[in-house]
Amino acid sequence: MSTRSGTHPMSVPDVATTIGGNYVPAPGGQRRPPGGEPVFVHGITHDSRSVTPGAIFGCVVGRHHDGHRFAAEAIAAGASALLVSEILEVDVPQIAVPDVRAALGPASAAVWGQPWKRCAVIGVTGTSGKTTVTHAIAAVAGACGTPCEVMGTLDGTHTTPEAPELCRRLSEAADGGAEMVVMEVSSHALAQRRVDGASFVAGVFTNLSHEHLDFHESMEDYFDAKSRLFDGRSQIAVLNVADPWGRRLASTVAGTTASVIEWQPSDVDEVVVGAHGLSGRWRGRPVQCGLLGRLNAANVSAAAATASALGLDDDDVAAAIAAIAPVRGRLWPVTGPGDDVTVLVDYAHKPDALAAALASARELGAPDARVWAVFGAGGDRDRSKRPLMGTAADRHADVIVLTSDNPRSEDPARIAAEIAEGAGDRRGADDGLHVELDRSRAISLAVTSARAGDVVVVAGKGHETSQATADRSVPFDDAAVAADWLRRRNAQP
Numbered sequence: 150m151s152t153r154s155g156t157h158p159m160s161v162p163d164v165a166t167t168i169g170g171n172y173v174p175a176p177g178g179q180r181r182p183p184g185g186e187p188v189f190v191h192g193i194t195h196d197s198r199s200v201t202p203g204a205i206f207g208c209v210v211g212r213h214h215d216g217h218r219f220a221a222e223a224i225a226a227g228a229s230a231l232l233v234s235e236i237l238e239v240d241v242p243q244i245a246v247p248d249v250r251a252a253l254g255p256a257s258a259a260v261w262g263q264p265w266k267r268c269a270v271i272g273v274t275g276t277s278g279k280t281t282v283t284h285a286i287a288a289v290a291g292a293c294g295t296p297c298e299v300m301g302t303l304d305g306t307h308t309t310p311e312a313p314e315l316c317r318r319l320s321e322a323a324d325g326g327a328e329m330v331v332m333e334v335s336s337h338a339l340a341q342r343r344v345d346g347a348s349f350v351a352g353v354f355t356n357l358s359h360e361h362l363d364f365h366e367s368m369e370d371y372f373d374a375k376s377r378l379f380d381g382r383s384q385i386a387v388l389n390v391a392d393p394w395g396r397r398l399a400s401t402v403a404g405t406t407a408s409v410i411e412w413q414p415s416d417v418d419e420v421v422v423g424a425h426g427l428s429g430r431w432r433g434r435p436v437q438c439g440l441l442g443r444l445n446a447a448n449v450s451a452a453a454a455t456a457s458a459l460g461l462d463d464d465d466v467a468a469a470i471a472a473i474a475p476v477r478g479r480l481w482p483v484t485g486p487g488d489d490v491t492v493l494v495d496y497a498h499k500p501d502a503l504a505a506a507l508a509s510a511r512e513l514g515a516p517d518a519r520v521w522a523v524f525g526a527g528g529d530r531d532r533s534k535r536p537l538m539g540t541a542a543d544r545h546a547d548v549i550v551l552t553s554d555n556p557r558s559e560d561p562a563r564i565a566a567e568i569a570e571g572a573g574d575r576r577g578a579d580d581g582l583h584v585e586l587d588r589s590r591a592i593s594l595a596v597t598s599a600r601a602g603d604v605v606v607v608a609g610k611g612h613e614t615s616q617a618t619a620d621r622s623v624p625f626d627d628a629a630v631a632a633d634w635l636r637r638r639n640a641q642p
Contacts, residue, residue: 159260160187161230161242164205167259168252168346170244173236188229188242193260193313195253202227205244205260207253207313210234216249232256255346257316264319265348268327271455272334272344273301274378275355275389277502278448279308279333281440282355285452285473286331292469293461298322301333302496303477303612309338312345336374337364344382352383352406353455355447357394358501359534372397381405387455389413389447412454414447422512424482424491434467441480441493442509449473478611480506483631489601492635494627496611498527498554500537503608507545515602521595522546524608525554525588526564535564539571546606548581552591554609555617561586588616589630596634607631 165172175188191203197219200206206223208216208231220228220237231243232252246252258265271286273279280302287297300318302308309332310318322330334352338344357372372394379386379402386406389395391413403409417436420429420443427445428437431453438449449470456466475481483492491513497503503524511520522542526535542549549572551565565584569575575582585591595605607627610616616625 158189158191158203160189161205161244162187164190164230164256164259165244168244168246168255170232170246170252170256173243173245175240175242190229190260192317193232193253193257195249195311195313197223197226200226200228203229205230205232205256207232207249207256208234208237209249209253211250251342251345254312254316254342254344257312258346260313261316261320264316264323267323268319269329269350269459270319270347271329271331271351271353271459272347272349272378272383273331273353273355273451274334274336274339274375275353276358276360276499277497277505278355278451279335280496281445281448281476281479282353282451282455283331283333284476285440285448286353286455287329288472288474289452289456289466289469290329290331290459290461292472293456293465295328296326297329297331298325298327299331307338308333308335309343312343315343334378336371339377340364340374344378347382349378349383351385351387351455351458352378353387353451354379354389354392354395354398355451356389356392356501358499359537360499360531364531376401379406384408385410385458387412387451387458389451391415408458410454410458412450414450416450416454417446420446422509424513431467431470432463434464436467436470438470438473439475440473441475441482441513442506443512444505444509445480478613478628480509481611481628483628483635485635487639488635490596490599490635490638491604492596492631493604493606494611494631495606495608496613497524497606497608498610500534500541503538504541504545506606506608507542510604510606511545514604518602518604519547519600520545521548521550521599521603521605522608523550523552523591523595523605524568525552525556525561526568526609527555528557528559528561528564530557532567535567536571539568540573541571542568543572543575546581548583548595549575550583550585550591550595552584552588553586553616554588555613556619557617558619588625588627592627592630593634593637596631597638605631 193205195207195209200223206228290297387410390411417429426439481494495506497506553561614626
């Protein structure tokens with residue numbers, strides 16, 4: 150764990166004062182500096198395995214573990230103080246708070262020098278589009294001269310890191326010269342208070358649809374979690390009012406946010422899509438970029454609205470849209486110039502996202518082309534969305550190939566059967582429904598069986614490079630596997 154770059158370490162009493170906690174001095178002993186001087190901290194974590202000398206250890210009480218039980222281990226590793234909800238008999242100072250999880254964000258921001266104040270932070274939330282929108286905003290801002298970094302699904306274990314890592318990375322970005330950081334903010338992060346204590350120059354809402362109902366109790370609970378990005382911590386709310394949840398959000402956040410900027414996918418109109426990207430008009434200005442598929446018009450609209458809301462000139466924004474490039478695993482083209490079929494890898498793993506990806510894919514094929522959908526559903530996750538994914542594929546794909554997608558502890562055949570329940574009257578290969586649980590063979594089936602001009606969408610894993618089963622995780626990259634089968638297709642006489 151790094152130390153705080155460009156700032157002086159904070160004392161434990163100062164951290165306590167900043168977050169409104171109760172400072173409890175060490176009773177004395179070898180860990181207390183001579184002369185009663187305050188202890189200074191050089192980092193913060195809530196994982197006892199990542200403690201380094203001088204860090205605060207946050208004793209978070211979780212679903213399965215109580216961090217207070219690991220306090221001795223953290224102290225042995227060099228923790229200089231504890232953040233606790235119950236005072237312990239230990240020889241280091243403590244900061245007592247009612248809820249360690251709630252205090253972890255503000256404490257992390259304090260330890261890392263309030264990074265929210267040292268660069269403009271943009272938060273993007275919603276069910277679909279977060280990754281593409283964050284990269285699109287960063288591309289536009291960068292093309293307009295603002296040094297920018299992106300944080301999200303493509304560069305970490307979590308879409309939104311836990312507060313200690315998040316604040317460290319933001320601090321390092323600011324110290325490295327970034328004037329703006331655009332980050333994905335997940336519903337899990339908002340519910341688990343990872344961004345408590347945060348301040349966003351702008352919060353962006355893309356859409357809300359069926360997802361994560363294994364974690365959230367209902368769509369209302371899911372919406373409530375997303376809404377927390379707009380509870381006053383975002384100065385500007387940039388909201389998709391074409392989405393019913395976005396319209397609802399717009400009607401409720403006006404009193405908690407300095408300004409509300411409404412946008413909708415149709416803000417980019419006269420859309421033309423092709424193998425090299427999309428073009429259209431935004432606020433009457435011609436725009437074009439390398440993103441594939443009509444669905445990305447919404448992501449361009451979101452990025453442009455955000456950039457404009459941040460004060461960039463609309464003419465400059467329209468010109469800068471050309472800098473937006475395809476994002477790995479998001480309608481990512483695997484196909485090369487010599488291929489006679491189009492193969493796309495997409496992260497779509499929920500019903501609406503799968504439907505949008507397949508509908509966009511149809512426009513990229515020949516007039517009489519078939520659309521192939523190769524996908525599965527994650528094990529030990531929201532089961533209720535599986536038949537809905539089958540329905541989405543039934544409506545938008547000509548041929549469905551059901552396969553494994555991180556089955557974890559579940560039986561892949563059962564997962565496929567639950568998806569197939571939503572696939573209408575399709576009964577088997579003759580009706581355009583195949584079940585091939587080996588994911589490599591499933592991709593092979595689609596790529597090698599497709600006719601010239603067809604479009605194959607390999608959905609669900611996107612940028613991921615592993616496949617998780619009950620007892621292990623093995624390397625697996627959809628794009629690499631699809632590219633290999635394309636080479637074999639082309640090598641056939």
